[in-house]
Amino acid sequence: MAPQQVRRGHGTIEILGEWTRRLGSRPLIVGGQNTLARWRPTLEKILQEAGLEAVFADYGIDCTEANLARLVDKASGHDVVIGVGGGKALDMAKLVAARRGLPMIALPTSAATCAAWAALSNIYSEAGQWLYGVELDHAPEGLIVDYDLIATAPVRTLVSGMGDALAKWYEASISSGDSDDVLVISAVQQARVLRDLILQLGEAAVGEPGGRAWEQMVDASICLAGMVGGLGGARCRTVAAHAVHNGLTSLGATRRSLHGEKVALGVLVQLRLEETVGRQRLASIAREQLEQFYRRVGLPLSLEDLHLAALDDEQLLAVARLCCQPQSDIHYLPFAVEPEQLARVLRESARPRAARLS
Numbered sequence: 001m002a003p004q005q006v007r008r009g010h011g012t013i014e015i016l017g018e019w020t021r022r023l024g025s026r027p028l029i030v031g032g033q034n035t036l037a038r039w040r041p042t043l044e045k046i047l048q049e050a051g052l053e054a055v056f057a058d059y060g061i062d063c064t065e066a067n068l069a070r071l072v073d074k075a076s077g078h079d080v081v082i083g084v085g086g087g088k089a090l091d092m093a094k095l096v097a098a099r100r101g102l103p104m105i106a107l108p109t110s111a112a113t114c115a116a117w118a119a120l121s122n123i124y125s126e127a128g129q130w131l132y133g134v135e136l137d138h139a140p141e142g143l144i145v146d147y148d149l150i151a152t153a154p155v156r157t158l159v160s161g162m163g164d165a166l167a168k169w170y171e172a173s174i175s176s177g178d179s180d181d182v183l184v185i186s187a188v189q190q191a192r193v194l195r196d197l198i199l200q201l202g203e204a205a206v207g208e209p210g211g212r213a214w215e216q217m218v219d220a221s222i223c224l225a226g227m228v229g230g231l232g233g234a235r236c237r238t239v240a241a242h243a244v245h246n247g248l249t250s251l252g253a254t255r256r257s258l259h260g261e262k263v264a265l266g267v268l269v270q271l272r273l274e275e276t277v278g279r280q281r282l283a284s285i286a287r288e289q290l291e292q293f294y295r296r297v298g299l300p301l302s303l304e305d306l307h308l309a310a311l312d313d314e315q316l317l318a319v320a321r322l323c324c325q326p327q328s329d330i331h332y333l334p335f336a337v338e339p340e341q342l343a344r345v346l347r348e349s350a351r352p353r354a355a356r357l358s
Contacts, residue, residue, distance in 0.1 A: 017050025117226025
């Protein structure tokens, strides 16, 4: 359900050596090329002071099967894995540790996802298309949230994290809201609290990076969002918002956008489906509320904001067909959705304009 140990605060990276030494003596640090280039001197110093000498491994561009196989092989002879970076770096580190049966410490460098908490990893193709998720036996042994470290990331990453975290409520409430499992009930209610916190504090967090609201949104995007998935598990499911994200990754242009940005647009698409296909009147009120919030913080309101305004009807239908495959999470909606219906909603989502994402 959760990491065995969590430490949040300023300068918490300094405990990395102590925590690593408790778990092993030969750490493998997995991260992206740019992240490792920036933070390697800091990490080496901390680990050396703990009497540890680390080996660093670049995971590549995406969390792919080929890169996973390469790093699993490289992990031979190591007894602990440290993941440093964003969602894909942490997903890779968790998978490598799981395949080798090793403990893992997550050190996120942004609050763009809850990957540092979740017992889940995602696999992508070499072209960047989402392929499938891997449920892991347990969450990381340790999670270190260092506000000073995360503050070095662009504010856009936190905004993206808020978009990803918002989806917890809109997806879990519709797929699991009638569950009688007390843990799922708790997860859905935590998702509601998470949504409310983001809507109340998100704008202040964006306006004052490093401030108290910003810290609260870091904790919300990483920890509280992760807790929802930890409590609810597979029963507290992703639905249309993440299905739309998964379909959009088939388009090369979406490499310019972040995971949470695509998910955030997917939430609006899901609400539009609930409104037009599911005939649920309250969905339009929720969508209008979210659109106002998106405008204030800079989340995408349209395909244009994801640099996809030029998609033709054939391309949109191809994306919709991917989203509506038999195994897709979109089918956890309480009504059936056909690719043509989704393509029409996607086309409508190309019309609104929002502040451009840089």
